[in-house]
Amino acid sequence: MASRVVMPKLSDTMEEGTILRWIKQEGDKVETGQTLAEVETDKATVEMEAYTNGVLRKVIAQAGATIKVGAIIAVIGAPDEDISALIEPVAPTREAPPPPPAASPRPAGVAPTRPVTLPATALRAAPPAAARDAGPGRSLRASPLALRMAAEAGIDLASLQGTGPQGRVIKRDIEAALAQASGAEPALPGGQPAVEVREIELSSMRRTIARRLVQSKAPVPHFYLTVDVAMDRLWEAYRALRDENYPISLNDVIIKAAASALKRHPEMNASFAGDHVKQYGRVHIGVAVALEDGLITPVIRDADSKSIDEIAAEARTLADRARNRRLQPHEYTGATFSISNLGMMGIEEFSAIINPPEAGILAVGAVREAPVVENGQVRVGRRMKLTLSVDHRVADGAQGARFLATLRRMLENPLLVG
Amino acid sequence: MPLITYRDALTQALREEMQRDPNVFLMGEEVGVYQGAYKVSRGLLQEFGERRVIDTPITEEGFAGVGVGSAMVGLRPIIEMMTWNFSMLAMDQIINSAAKMLYMSGGQFKIPMVVRGPGGAAHQLAAQHSQSLEGWFAHVPGLKVVAPSTPYDAKGLLKSAIRDDDPVIFFEGETLYGSKGEVPEGEYTVPLGVADVKRAGTDVTIIAWSKMVSIALKAAEALAAEGIACEVIDPRTLRPLDEEPLVASVQKTNRCVIVEEGWEYSGIGAQLAYVIHRDAFGDLDAPVTRVTGADVPMPYAKNLEHMAMPSPARVVQAVKEVLYIE
Numbered sequence: 001m002a003s004r005v006v007m008p009k010l011s012d013t014m015e016e017g018t019i020l021r022w023i024k025q026e027g028d029k030v031e032t033g034q035t036l037a038e039v040e041t042d043k044a045t046v047e048m049e050a051y052t053n054g055v056l057r058k059v060i061a062q063a064g065a066t067i068k069v070g071a072i073i074a075v076i077g078a079p080d081e082d083i084s085a086l087i088e089p090v091a092p093t094r095e096a097p098p099p100p101p102a103a104s105p106r107p108a109g110v111a112p113t114r115p116v117t118l119p120a121t122a123l124r125a126a127p128p129a130a131a132r133d134a135g136p137g138r139s140l141r142a143s144p145l146a147l148r149m150a151a152e153a154g155i156d157l158a159s160l161q162g163t164g165p166q167g168r169v170i171k172r173d174i175e176a177a178l179a180q181a182s183g184a185e186p187a188l189p190g191g192q193p194a195v196e197v198r199e200i201e202l203s204s205m206r207r208t209i210a211r212r213l214v215q216s217k218a219p220v221p222h223f224y225l226t227v228d229v230a231m232d233r234l235w236e237a238y239r240a241l242r243d244e245n246y247p248i249s250l251n252d253v254i255i256k257a258a259a260s261a262l263k264r265h266p267e268m269n270a271s272f273a274g275d276h277v278k279q280y281g282r283v284h285i286g287v288a289v290a291l292e293d294g295l296i297t298p299v300i301r302d303a304d305s306k307s308i309d310e311i312a313a314e315a316r317t318l319a320d321r322a323r324n325r326r327l328q329p330h331e332y333t334g335a336t337f338s339i340s341n342l343g344m345m346g347i348e349e350f351s352a353i354i355n356p357p358e359a360g361i362l363a364v365g366a367v368r369e370a371p372v373v374e375n376g377q378v379r380v381g382r383r384m385k386l387t388l389s390v391d392h393r394v395a396d397g398a399q400g401a402r403f404l405a406t407l408r409r410m411l412e413n414p415l416l417v418g
Numbered sequence: 419m420p421l422i423t424y425r426d427a428l429t430q431a432l433r434e435e436m437q438r439d440p441n442v443f444l445m446g447e448e449v450g451v452y453q454g455a456y457k458v459s460r461g462l463l464q465e466f467g468e469r470r471v472i473d474t475p476i477t478e479e480g481f482a483g484v485g486v487g488s489a490m491v492g493l494r495p496i497i498e499m500m501t502w503n504f505s506m507l508a509m510d511q512i513i514n515s516a517a518k519m520l521y522m523s524g525g526q527f528k529i530p531m532v533v534r535g536p537g538g539a540a541h542q543l544a545a546q547h548s549q550s551l552e553g554w555f556a557h558v559p560g561l562k563v564v565a566p567s568t569p570y571d572a573k574g575l576l577k578s579a580i581r582d583d584d585p586v587i588f589f590e591g592e593t594l595y596g597s598k599g600e601v602p603e604g605e606y607t608v609p610l611g612v613a614d615v616k617r618a619g620t621d622v623t624i625i626a627w628s629k630m631v632s633i634a635l636k637a638a639e640a641l642a643a644e645g646i647a648c649e650v651i652d653p654r655t656l657r658p659l660d661e662e663p664l665v666a667s668v669q670k671t672n673r674c675v676i677v678e679e680g681w682e683y684s685g686i687g688a689q690l691a692y693v694i695h696r697d698a699f700g701d702l703d704a705p706v707t708r709v710t711g712a713d714v715p716m717p718y719a720k721n722l723e724h725m726a727m728p729s730p731a732r733v734v735q736a737v738k739e740v741l742y743i744e
Contacts, residue, residue: 143702143703143704144699144700144701144702144703145672145700145701145702145703146703147700148700148701163742164704164742165742170703170704170742171672171703172742
């Protein structure tokens with residue numbers, strides 16, 4: 001019996017996926033477990049497998065299309081079966097317009113799919129803007145000239161409202177957009193814009209970051225607490241370990257210390273859930289890893305009960321996998337608190353945006369030499385700034401301060417870490 | 419430069435070529451004693467005698483066949499169709515013999531023949547006598563098809579056609595015979611296969627030939643008053659087609675309207691539109707639009723005849739459509 005293949009939900013945060021490539025073509029025989037297509041989610045590129053035997057009768061969502069979770073993308077069935085009843089038009093979408101069709105409970109006859117992480121490949125070419133659609137049910141129309149002009153000027157056609165028939169984007173629309181752009185920037189005598197603008201198509205990851213962090217910064221009432229930590233002793237210990245070729249980083253120690261401090265201050269290991277606060281019994285630390293086109297926070301689970309050695313090894317593996325885009329969904333979801341360290345980039349102090357629904361994120365600055373006044377004497381010491389961003393709906397200033405004080409005490413007395 | 423009629427420009431071309439080459443002769447219905455149904459051969463019988471200006475019975479297939487045969491043995495016949503509507507009777511000679519003889523004889527026989535006469539609608543000549551059949555002939559490999567729009571082009575192109583070693587189908591606009599234009603006194607030719615820009619402009623390309631050039635120019639004039647600069651291009655030769663200037667113009671203007679007196683279906687304009695799409699697709703801001711004759715046998719009633727033909731107003735409308743003004 002024929003069944004629908006729908007865009008699978010491959011991570012908690014996934015709302016849509018882009019079909020990079022169909023591995024099976026219409027008419028190909030398909031067996032359970034065989035790869036149907038490659039899908040770019042908000043976090044990674046995964047292979048989508050078939051969970052049913054038959055023939056790939058109809059590809060509904062073509063390569064390049066971005067499809068909402070739960071929407072039909074193909075039909076698998078017997079070679080001669082009538083599948084017309086199963087085929088429904090698919091409305092690819094760029095942004096995530098409301099409401100998601102059939103996102104939850106799956107309709108009967110849906111062929112489930114399971115995600116498999118794909119080895120890093122070069123299959124990440126973004127589909128051309130024209131191939132995508134601009135909104136629900138509205139296909140993007142443009143004259144060939146407008147397409148070319150937009151490509152040359154780096155204008156995203158989807159951002160324009162065409163004035164031609166059926167909303168076709170035409171030359172004058174591009175010219176209007178260019179005029180508007182050059183109106184905002186002083187033009188040079190040659191008619192060239194003063195600033196050369198290069199527009200870069202958003203990757204799925206960048207779109208996710210943009211969407212989620214707006215979800216954080218705007219509705220989550222952040223406040224910030226900063227402490228200056230004396231790092232002399234930890235630095236000494238760290239250097240000593242390094243000299244012994246111990247493969248740990250300062251960040252591993254901070255992860256361990258923060259996890260221990262969170263264990264003692266569970267009010268910071270929590271999240272806001274509308275009418276109640278969730279306090280977590282286990283401490284999972286998300287560690288921000290910068291990628292070329294975004295960032296991702298792989299999670300070190302139960303960091304409070306792991307040794308620094310274990311944390312160091314795990315953090316290193318996860319970071320490598322993140323950079324190669326080989327993280328599986330369970331490896332980057334479910335953190336209860338996050339740490340972002342820009343110290344290695346020379347940043348002394350910064351405040352990070354909370355990764356919802358977590359209640360806090362710790363921004364770690366560089367360890368630096370600084371004048372320290374002790375007993376009326378100035379000496380050279382090592383200092384590090386920590387800034388804690390807190391969701392004020394979950395915790396208050398004093399609670400954040402107490403957590404920070406515990407963390408500071410641990411870092412200043414390395415023997416207390418653990 | 420003298421201002422003469424299209425008719426007289428054609429007569430000049432015939433006379434000059436008959437003076438230049440004794441192998442050139444004119445044959446057709448009423449070309450001699452009656453001086454031509456449209457007076458294109460006025461004075462030629464008197465000047466060149468009845469061996470070179472030959473009146474024929476009403477036998478289109480017959481005298482077209484005589485033309486092919488005489489061309490095969492080295493003469494250069496000019497066959498006048500009283501109107502192109504009658505050429506249907508000569509189609510077998512034109513298509514099966516004239517067009518294919520060079521190929522089928524392995525290059526042994528050239529057919530330096532011109533078949534000429536008036537085409538298109540005139541004034542209330544009704545369905546059987548108001549047809550633009552360029553598309554029929556341009557369809558056939560082996561034929562060259564020419565359709566001049568001005569006296570200057572008519573003379574220069576006819577001289578080139580007579581000197582050409584291939585069969586040339588030469589469409590004269592039936593209502594153009596009395597139109598006047600500047601024609602130089604001396605000898606000149608206009609090469610086959612070369613288009614001409616009749617009006618320069620930057621906003622839209624209008625392609626038209628024969629009588630439709632004047633329609634296009636009237637539309638361009640009206641549009642100029644609205645600040646729209648039309649470029650009007652006359653391919654002059656419909657086969658072989660001078661594609662490059664047409665494409666270059668559309669690449670400049672990004673829009674194209676083709677005006678054709680004949681029917682839309684399988685018309686010359688379809689080929690032109692294909693060429694534009696093939697070579698200038700990335701430069702198009704709107705689909706190529708065609709203004710053509712109505713898809714009906716030509717009505718006899720004057721008002722309906724007008725409605726069935728391209729008009730400056732319809733061209734203006736089409737230009738505004740490709741400019742997305744209306």
